[in-house]
Amino acid sequence: MSAPTVDTAGTTAPRRPAPLLRHSLVLARRSLAKSLRNPGSLVNGVMTPALFMVLFVYLFGGSVSGSTDAYLQYLFPGVLVMGAGIAGMLSSGLTINIDMKKGVYDRFRSLPIGRSAPLLGSVLADLVRYLITVLILFAIGFLMGFRVGTDPASAVAASALAIGFGFALSWVMVFLGVLLRDESAVMAITFVSILPLLLGTSMAAPVDTLPGWLRAWAGINPVTHTMDAARALLTGTPAGDSVTLTLVWSAALVAVFAPLSVWAFNRER
């Protein structure tokens, strides 16, 4: 700092490898630190599916499956996917939409980091949130009497599928969150789509027991495939092509909406 001509490089540190990933991880940690200070949305994301589980099992369990225990075995995998899905829909899109309007994003954009690092950081942080959600749901399910009917590896695979699908779904919301200015619009879309997307599925009852119109929707709803896949992996019901369909859907959602989100995020505002 002695002479102006010497103090050139701006930052003093040498550049280190993989800057985008490293910066994204730094920003993911920021996002998690904030979420720990203000755990409201995390709690929401866990409580909603947990409440559904308790309600459905104890209210309808007896009549649907003959016993609450038997119904829990059917319901739990769907609730798990619902938890990951809700977490995906509630977190990144809305958080980014609100965050982006604050001055701190202008500072990020004036720093020598990848333009999409704040976006990636937020989405990466969400992965941790899904993991927490899934673990808590497993704990609640266990307390209520759910037991994995297959093996631990399959249970891990089911969790991974649920998290992967939640992650894929979150990119749709991230895109909307980045695209739309108005946070209430983002919130409205989230709540309007949660119901058909997560409940119009095989979660509460097998698809072929649903009325025709709902069956048609549930049949094409990718969430149904994920729930079927999770059920197969956790309880040993036949998987069919549900695992493949889940993977294809997840990959397709990410492939379409991640680049769109990055594009929308990097636009000049």
Place this chain on the structure above:
Amino acid sequence: MTEYAFRAEGLVKRFGKTTALAGVDLAARPGSVLGVLGPNGAGKTTAVRILATLARPDGGTASVGGFDVVRQAARVRRLIGLTGQQSMVDDELSGRANLVLIGQLLDLRRTEAAARAGELLERFELTEAANRPVATYSGGMRRHLDLAACLVGRPRVVFLDEPSVGLDPGKREELWRMVRELTAEGTTVLLTTQYLEEADALADDIAVIDHGRVIAEGTPAELKRVVGGQAVSLRTTDPERSQAAAAVMERVAGRAPERTRQTLSVPVESDTAAWEMAAGLRERGISVTEFSLHLPGLDEVFFALTGTGRTSATPSAPVGTGTSPTNGTDPSPPVGPAPSDAGKETSA
């Protein structure tokens, strides 16, 4: 090549039908302070955002440290620090966490980032509040943190967009001291302001900007020569003596003072004119409730430069009176007396 720390030529920026910048040229030598003076909506912030790579110009070019702000934005970002009008720190995190985060994003290792954060917290007198969430900070502390945050990477060029907005006079002087420290270290500063007084106190060069154009530029001395430099404003205790006071002012200044309600104002060439007037008032036994020597307010600067609005552009409010005899549409004059010259009060 690096004759300029930053340079903008013919910057044009439109937002829909509004033209925010209509061809702006700005430049600063390394280690100097450029003051960009203008009212709200003049285009100051837009110019800063383009230089800081946050916005793209629709026309013209700009470079920082010789790097083009559009084509070499990443290089430019390694050289700059930005503090905007809006707070650019994270409310939910502590002051320290904010600074460490920026350090890490600037590729400092965690320990280095922590050390740099500690250093800056110390320098900006935030050590005590360092671990509290920023949401609990006062406006002044937040400004300090903002400034600290833009200095984490030891930038060569610092953009300060209206840094003194919302600061009380004492805090403002502290800010000025910090800006002077920066330039003493060789940092180039672009500072936008609505106050000639602030630009005069800090800047080596001033560009006056209005409706997206630079309407005047020069050193503070040159600019003051054009806009009439300082003015004396006074108000007599006894309104009846106002005429006599006006005569004294006219004799010294060589022109008749303008009158706004009870206040008389006249531009003066030098500090000594104020003393001569004070002496003249004492001789005649005219006592005054207010007597100040101050720089013109923004509206007077504009009046002098554009020559429009003669009827509405009155000499600025005698600072600190609480009355505002200006036309009311322009940003208000600085709060509190001009630190260098004011307070030369007398009660002869």
